[in-house]
Amino acid sequence: xxxxTQTPKFQVLKTGQSMxxxxxxxxxxxxxxxYRQDPGMxxxxxxYSVGAGITDQGEVxxxxxxxxxTTEDFPLRLLSAAPSQTSVYFCASRGKGQGRNEQFFGPGTxxxxx
Amino acid sequence: GENVEQxxxxxxxxxxxxxxxxxxxxxxxxxxFPWYKQELGxxxxxxxxxRSNVGEKKDQRIAVTLNKTAKxxxxxxxxxxxxxxxxxxxxxxSRTSYGKLTFGQGTxxxxxx
Numbered sequence: 384x385x386x387x388t389q390t391p392k393f394q395v396l397k398t399g400q401s402m403x404x405x406x407x408x409x410x411x412x413x414x415x416x417x418y419r420q421d422p423g424m425x426x427x428x429x430x431y432s433v434g435a436g437i438t439d440q441g442e443v444x445x446x447x448x449x450x451x452x453t454t455e456d457f458p459l460r461l462l463s464a465a466p467s468q469t470s471v472y473f474c475a476s477r478g479k480g481q482g483r484n485e486q487f488f489g490p491g492t493x494x495x496x497x
Numbered sequence: 498g499e500n501v502e503q504x505x506x507x508x509x510x511x512x513x514x515x516x517x518x519x520x521x522x523x524x525x526x527x528x529x530f531p532w533y534k535q536e537l538g539x540x541x542x543x544x545x546x547x548r549s550n551v552g553e554k555k556d557q558r559i560a561v562t563l564n565k566t567a568k569x570x571x572x573x574x575x576x577x578x579x580x581x582x583x584x585x586x587x588x589x590x591s592r593t594s595y596g597k598l599t600f601g602q603g604t605x606x607x608x609x610x
Contacts, residue, residue, distance in 0.1 A: 416598075425601055425602045426541070427600070431596070442498075473541070484529050485531070490540050
């Protein structure tokens with residue numbers, strides 16, 4: 384199993400540009416999430432999904448959109464990039480049900496907005 | 498919503514010493530408390546977790562304790578080694594949170610040889 388994969392690893396955008404961060408998992412996990420990591424602030428939840436076709440907002444959703452058309456994929460879209468969105472983005476997934484609490488993280492995407 | 502506070506923000510110890518990191522949470526419905534280790538430039542990786550029906554859990558040199566009444570939980574690392582140097586995050590979630598984790602701010606642990 385590849386686990387959770389993310390592309391790209393690094394990205395530089397100009398203010399106002401849009402882009403999509405890709406995330407995929409091959410563990411048939413129902414739950415998927417996007418977090419951003421900023422220095423001194425831990426990981427903060429942007430959006431999450433409990434299954435295909437179902438998404439909801441997390442703690443810091445503004446400026447981001449998500450969709451979940453399949454169990455495997457959970458892309459994160461930046462609509463109009465701003466310097467405040469410079470961060471490291473992690474996608475994560477976990478299974479549903481008792482004993483499947485462990486959340487697995489992807490390798491991250493380091494995004495810089497100029 | 499849940500709020501998790503983590504202390505200290507930095508911790509420096511000598512090799513062989515013990516290290517303790519503490520977290521408090523606000524939501525009494527939280528029932529699962531994982532700890533993640535993140536090395537520089539890498540993804541967070543689960544090192545130990547505890548559920549609310551257990552007071553303590555050990556795995557070799559690491560242990561986690563949970564006090565539900567006081568709403569705090571702690572990570573204990575004994576006989577620290579330089580390879581334990583990393584950022585450690587605590588987190589909390591509840592059964593009704595559908596896997597959404599609320600993280601503490603992180604602790605930078607440095608183990609000096």
